[in-house]
Amino acid sequence: MPPNLRCLLVVLSLLSGTAWGAKVSLTPDNWGHPAGEDCVSCHTKSSAGIAGQWKESAHARAGVNCMDCHQAEVGDADAITHEGQTIATVVSPKDCGRCHTTEMEQQRGSVHAEAVAVIAERMPAMVNNVAGPAIEAAGCAQCHGSKVNLMANGKLDPNTWPNSGIGRINPDGSRGSCSSCHGRHLFSKAQAREPQACVRCHSGPDSPDKEVFEASKHGMAFMANREKMNLDGETWVAGKDYSAAPTCATCHMGAAGKLPSTHDVGMRNAWNLNTPVSERQYLVVFDDGGKRELPESMSAPRPGSRVPKLDGTEAAVKMVATPQRRRDAMTLVCRECHGKDFANAFMTQFDEVVHLYNEKFGKPAQAIMQDLYSQKKLTPAPFDEPIEFTYWELWHDEGARARHGASMASPNHAWWEGMYVVGRNFYSRFLPQVREVAGSDAAGILERHLGSVEQHQWLKAPEKGSPILGVGNPRGGNE
Amino acid sequence: MNRGRLLLLPDFITRHVLFAMVFGGVAGIGFMVFLIEFDHYTSSEAFCTTCHSMELAAEPYRQSSHYLPVSGVRASCGDCHVSPGVFAATWDHFVGGKDLFRQIFGADYDDPVINALHLPEAAFSARDWFRRNDSHTCRRCHEQEAIVGKRADTLEIHQQDAKDKTCVDCHINLVHRPVPERATYKRDAWNRMVEQQFGLEAGSAERLLAE
Numbered sequence: 046m047p048p049n050l051r052c053l054l055v056v057l058s059l060l061s062g063t064a065w066g067a068k069v070s071l072t073p074d075n076w077g078h079p080a081g082e083d084c085v086s087c088h089t090k091s092s093a094g095i096a097g098q099w100k101e102s103a104h105a106r107a108g109v110n111c112m113d114c115h116q117a118e119v120g121d122a123d124a125i126t127h128e129g130q131t132i133a134t135v136v137s138p139k140d141c142g143r144c145h146t147t148e149m150e151q152q153r154g155s156v157h158a159e160a161v162a163v164i165a166e167r168m169p170a171m172v173n174n175v176a177g178p179a180i181e182a183a184g185c186a187q188c189h190g191s192k193v194n195l196m197a198n199g200k201l202d203p204n205t206w207p208n209s210g211i212g213r214i215n216p217d218g219s220r221g222s223c224s225s226c227h228g229r230h231l232f233s234k235a236q237a238r239e240p241q242a243c244v245r246c247h248s249g250p251d252s253p254d255k256e257v258f259e260a261s262k263h264g265m266a267f268m269a270n271r272e273k274m275n276l277d278g279e280t281w282v283a284g285k286d287y288s289a290a291p292t293c294a295t296c297h298m299g300a301a302g303k304l305p306s307t308h309d310v311g312m313r314n315a316w317n318l319n320t321p322v323s324e325r326q327y328l329v330v331f332d333d334g335g336k337r338e339l340p341e342s343m344s345a346p347r348p349g350s351r352v353p354k355l356d357g358t359e360a361a362v363k364m365v366a367t368p369q370r371r372r373d374a375m376t377l378v379c380r381e382c383h384g385k386d387f388a389n390a391f392m393t394q395f396d397e398v399v400h401l402y403n404e405k406f407g408k409p410a411q412a413i414m415q416d417l418y419s420q421k422k423l424t425p426a427p428f429d430e431p432i433e434f435t436y437w438e439l440w441h442d443e444g445a446r447a448r449h450g451a452s453m454a455s456p457n458h459a460w461w462e463g464m465y466v467v468g469r470n471f472y473s474r475f476l477p478q479v480r481e482v483a484g485s486d487a488a489g490i491l492e493r494h495l496g497s498v499e500q501h502q503w504l505k506a507p508e509k510g511s512p513i514l515g516v517g518n519p520r521g522g523n524e
Numbered sequence: 525m526n527r528g529r530l531l532l533l534p535d536f537i538t539r540h541v542l543f544a545m546v547f548g549g550v551a552g553i554g555f556m557v558f559l560i561e562f563d564h565y566t567s568s569e570a571f572c573t574t575c576h577s578m579e580l581a582a583e584p585y586r587q588s589s590h591y592l593p594v595s596g597v598r599a600s601c602g603d604c605h606v607s608p609g610v611f612a613a614t615w616d617h618f619v620g621g622k623d624l625f626r627q628i629f630g631a632d633y634d635d636p637v638i639n640a641l642h643l644p645e646a647a648f649s650a651r652d653w654f655r656r657n658d659s660h661t662c663r664r665c666h667e668q669e670a671i672v673g674k675r676a677d678t679l680e681i682h683q684q685d686a687k688d689k690t691c692v693d694c695h696i697n698l699v700h701r702p703v704p705e706r707a708t709y710k711r712d713a714w715n716r717m718v719e720q721q722f723g724l725e726a727g728s729a730e731r732l733l734a735e
Contacts, residue, residue, distance in 0.1 A: 090680050
């Protein structure tokens with residue numbers, strides 16, 4: 046094994062908690078709660094669906110019953126009395142983590158677990174300006190997570206529940222919802238390994254990962270070879286237990302060759318792709334188990350130094366994974382099927398699309414918007430002027446689509462659904478709106494931010510025609 | 525023929541005795557009729573809500589399925605909260621007299637805030653009463669053996685799983701403002717909820733309860 050690969054695996058093992066996938070951390074005498082049988086008797090009648098799912102589950106086979114997961118202490122914020130037992134409706138990662146400790150620790154601090162913090166600054170404008178509070182409960186929070194609240198009357202607040210958003214803030218303070226991917230109450234391994242496990246949230250205009258995957262060679266191979274995927278396998282190591290195709294879980298979480306699996310779903314991502322401008326990101330791991338990303342433009346924090354976490358509190362840095370290390374981890378998955386040069390060249394194609402988006406559209410558009418705000422051409426309120434929607438969609442929807450399309454090898458999403466729409470928006474909506482809003486100052490603003498961008502120079506040669514539009518040759522000659 | 529003797533009654537049934545018996549009998553019947561009427565009247569919604577504090581309990585009741593069932597079979601206050609049988613009913617009303625005492629000399633239960641703050645204890649005490657008497661007032665109308673329900677298996681649940689349970693073990697918060705079970709109820713959360721509902725500043729609930 047080359048030394049740098051060995052070094053990478055050591056780092057990844059540390060990041061993952063343990064190296065090779067984990068079995069539960071409690072012995073069987075810790076489950077099989079005596080009161081659980083009574084639950085099953087009644088719920089088999091009153092809610093036969095979930096009881097039936099549980100009966101088919103690995104939990105049932107192992108003797109893990111309702112009470113093992115739903116038990117609560119009287120003092121718990123969301124404890125209720127039900128049929129004489131103290132239980133909680135919400136099962137949090139902390140509850141699952143009693144047995145699945147490794148997965149819980151990996152999940153803690155991940156982009157999934159912090160999915161509420163990730164959009165905390167954006168939510169008020171989305172909820173209060175563009176929509177209304179009803180959409181927070183039924184929309185935003187269903188993917189990102191709600192702050193679940195048990196009301197004083199003993200009922201869960203319908204503004205916050207039902208919810209299985211991936212970054213749900215639970216009454217016990219833990220963050221996340223295992224059932225977001227591991228559908229209750231069957232908790233099927235196969236289901237969580239399916240691309241379908243991610244579709245509820247990773248689809249639609251701003252992160253069309255379902256559509257991207259399905260339109261890629263990976264998706265094509267998966268559809269054609271589903272029965273060869275060993276989705277029910279006890280272990281699921283790419284290249285060993287299956288090799289027909291990757292799913293979302295394969296690349297972002299799965300074990301591959303010597304690469305350990307992880308429940309930190311963003312660990313192998315070098316870029317942030319859902320921002321106005323993409324930047325490669327460090328992954329900072331704190332000594333309390335928390336994590337956060339920091340942009341590569343900052344110098345990497347030293348182990349032991351204190352750095353603010355996403356929740357505003359400070360913690361000491363345990364280790365830092367550089368963007369390159371994160372990329373190397375992802376590439377190890379590729380390498381189970383693809384050669385080194387193939388994998389690296391693919392990553393180059395992907396990176397070039399991100400650079401193109403950043404330099405041609407993301408950075409200039411952001412700088413132009415900043416000028417419009419600082420010159421008071423726009424009110425500070427978001428979404429009260431058409432250009433604010435235009436700019437938002439440019440990076441949040443269309444720009445994200447282009448970048449995701451390139452990252453997962455869907456040509457259509459990289460181009461026609463992605464960068465083409467970015468370009469169309471930029472030239473046919475954004476720039477005209479800038480001119481409208483800025484009036485006589487527009488020329489100066491545009492020259493300042495686009496004048497030196499090589500790929501916008503074609504705008505300065507309007508006489509240069511092309512037959513592309515299908516109206517003959519505008520140069521006047523016959524075809 | 526014995527003087528003063530009427531019909532074939534024994535010697536000790538004198539005229540006075542007979543008069544006392546007839547008077548006593550009529551008075552006794554009258555007393556029973558009075559008790560029945562008294563219990564009947566004092567079990568009615570009209571009587572209970574003569575105290576304004578009870579009007580606050582009646583508001584959610586009037587929205588409940590026990591007030592507005594599709595069948596029109598309406599349960600009055602006493603149908604649920606006063607035991608069946610005239611002696612038990614009288615006793616319940618006697619014991620219930622303490623509520624009247626508190627209404628007059630206790631906290632200002634007519635105030636919706638004070639009322640809401642004290643509601644959990646009232647609910648716990650009512651549930652204790654239902655449990656002690658095996659929900660006998662529920663069973664006036666609801667025959668456990670005959671509960672069929674609209675969903676599959678409701679019958680089975682009531683005949684098998686609920687066999688050794690009493691109605692209020694499962695069915696609480698049907699009529700009045702919902703209160704958690706005592707074991708998992710949190711006074712602090714309740715106080716904050718009441719403060720929020722009435723727009724009071726944090727901590728005022730504790731102050732009001734201490735008054």
